[in-house]
Amino acid sequence: MGLLVDGQWHDKWYDTSSSGGKFQRESAKLRNWVTVDGAAGPTGQGGFKAESGRYHLYVSLACPWAHRTLIFRKLKGLEKHIDVSVVSPDMLSNGWTFNVDAGSTGDSLFNSDFMHQIYTRHKKDYSGRVTVPVLWCKQTNQIVSNESSEIIRMFNSAFNEITSNHDDYHPAELHAKIDSVNDLVYDNINNGVYRAGFATTQGAYEEAYNGVFMALDSIEKILENNRYLAGKRITEADWRLFTTLIRFDAVYHGHFKCNRQRLEDFPNISNYVRELYQWPGVAETVNFYHIKRHYYYSHDMINPTRVVPAGPAIDFNAQHNRGRQSSN
Numbered sequence: 001m002g003l004l005v006d007g008q009w010h011d012k013w014y015d016t017s018s019s020g021g022k023f024q025r026e027s028a029k030l031r032n033w034v035t036v037d038g039a040a041g042p043t044g045q046g047g048f049k050a051e052s053g054r055y056h057l058y059v060s061l062a063c064p065w066a067h068r069t070l071i072f073r074k075l076k077g078l079e080k081h082i083d084v085s086v087v088s089p090d091m092l093s094n095g096w097t098f099n100v101d102a103g104s105t106g107d108s109l110f111n112s113d114f115m116h117q118i119y120t121r122h123k124k125d126y127s128g129r130v131t132v133p134v135l136w137c138k139q140t141n142q143i144v145s146n147e148s149s150e151i152i153r154m155f156n157s158a159f160n161e162i163t164s165n166h167d168d169y170h171p172a173e174l175h176a177k178i179d180s181v182n183d184l185v186y187d188n189i190n191n192g193v194y195r196a197g198f199a200t201t202q203g204a205y206e207e208a209y210n211g212v213f214m215a216l217d218s219i220e221k222i223l224e225n226n227r228y229l230a231g232k233r234i235t236e237a238d239w240r241l242f243t244t245l246i247r248f249d250a251v252y253h254g255h256f257k258c259n260r261q262r263l264e265d266f267p268n269i270s271n272y273v274r275e276l277y278q279w280p281g282v283a284e285t286v287n288f289y290h291i292k293r294h295y296y297y298s299h300d301m302i303n304p305t306r307v308v309p310a311g312p313a314i315d316f317n318a319q320h321n322r323g324r325q326s327s328n
């Protein structure tokens with residue numbers, strides 16, 4: 001684990017000493033948008049027109065943020081149009097690697113050894129964390145975006161004319177609702193589990209832990225009367241939550257100490273996560289070997305023996321009861 005400073009790799013864990021033991025996530029720095037006609041998006045530069053074969057996605061199958069982009073690539077029929085390289089689950093002194101023996105597909109564009117080489121290929125003297133996902137433009141040889149929440153919005157709409165898939169997971173009439181659910185889920189659940197797991201003081205951990213379960217209790221209530229988080233219709237808010245939920249009992253409950261309850265103990269959430277897991281194409285994006293191996297093996301300051309737990313045994317293919325809610 002580390003970061004680039006003026007293009008040089010430094011092996012360095014997150015510094016929580018100046019923040020009272022709190023983990024603070026660095027915001028993503030590369031924020032251009034692929035658009036239908038190449039016009040600039042809400043942030044960054046223009047020039048990235050949606051075209052088949054022009055973009056490449058770098059992901060980890062362990063990472064919940066990268067997982068969102070893989071799900072949208074599936075749901076939106078983009079597999080033929082956007083190819084993918086998968087890093088190894090082991091993120092050690094060189095950060096993410098393309099070590100094929102350790103579970104990577106290799107870097108199919110440049111045959112690089114390390115993900116940080118993709119960032120320095122983009123900009124020789126890049127400074128910052130080397131995160132996945134990354135959307136790469138093969139035509140201009142640069143990173144378009146390293147922000148998953150924006151990559152899924154590009155995938156949701158920019159390629160519709162190419163794929164003829166007009167499914168919309170961010171419909172205009174639900175923007176406000178989706179934003180409010182996303183705020184609750186991002187701070188307290190998606191990032192909340194990391195804030196609990198990477199906290200280095202008791203107080204910072206407990207604050208994050210309380211947020212995780214406050215938000216899960218709210219979600220459990222929402223799902224009592226609504227099939228999905230924004231009502232009747234599945235939206236990006238559901239997929240953004242799903243990638244944390246599917247990892248929860250396997251990793252966040254134990255490794256990140258989010259252990260008031262397992263998700264299996266929440267009747268609505270546990271059925272809902274099964275419905276989403278069983279959604280066509282989605283199970284293929286979930287890889288529990290990469291998920292467990294990454295966290296338990298890479299974070300040796302949390303788990304110094306690097307022993308990866310064998311369980312839990314959970315059947316995500318079991319029948320769910322969703323669809324019986326009075327949807328509103």
Ligand SMILES: N[C@@H](CCC(=O)N[C@@H](CS)C(=O)NCC(=O)O)C(=O)O
Pocket residue numbers: 001002027028060062063064065066129130131132133146147148149
């Ligand atoms: N804001 C980013 C966050 C991505 C992120 O933090 N990815 C993690 C993997 S789960 C990572 O690559 N971490 C490496 C690091 O922080 O050095 C997004 O949502 O795309």
